Amino acid sequence: EPEVTQTPSHQVTQMGQEVILRCVPISNHLYFYWYRQILGQKVEFLVSFYNNEISEKSEIFDDQFSVERPDGSNFTLKIRSTKLEDSAMYFCASREQNSNQPQHFGDGTRLSIL
């Protein structure tokens, strides 16, 4: 069964450094999302992306965050200058064109900011 893949599985970075989290969505999907989950808490929406542009973003997704689909397969989340509070699991999700279908998630990247 097709799945969303994310790399790396764990990223450790010094505070203030830039990180790029990578995702390969399911191949025929057109809608892409990033969510994050702080340890022990619920999953929170960050941003949605469709037709090469951001369609919605949350308050968490400030100027330090950006997303990009650099080619036909990858979808990336960049954090320009990481803060301690950025430590979390980051999940990528994708959905097909049919709006009555669910979003499918990858297994996440654990981001640890030191």
Place this chain on the structure above:
Amino acid sequence: GENVGLHLPTLSVQEGDNSIINCAYSNSASDYFIWYKQESGKGPQFIIDIRSNMDKRQGQRVTVLLNKTVKHLSLQIAATQPGDSAVYFCAENPLRGKLIFGQGTTLQVKP
């Protein structure tokens, strides 16, 4: 076993028993709801979904019930197995955009 609302985050059931996990949602305009299962170290895994024109939907060993009057969703798991142990999240999907997740319920299955 059954939990009520989001004030009991852990549900412990005996293997073979039925489990009922409850969820309250907030947005009256939401018309699509999804249950996800999250195992340790993994991402949310789709279990079952339901649209607001339905009250009940059944899958393999799982049933989702939707009560729009009180904005309540439940997931029933029949004959719970050790492999069902995980955190279960309900999510509402208004306007088919972002998912709004509930707090989650930890299901523990005792052998």
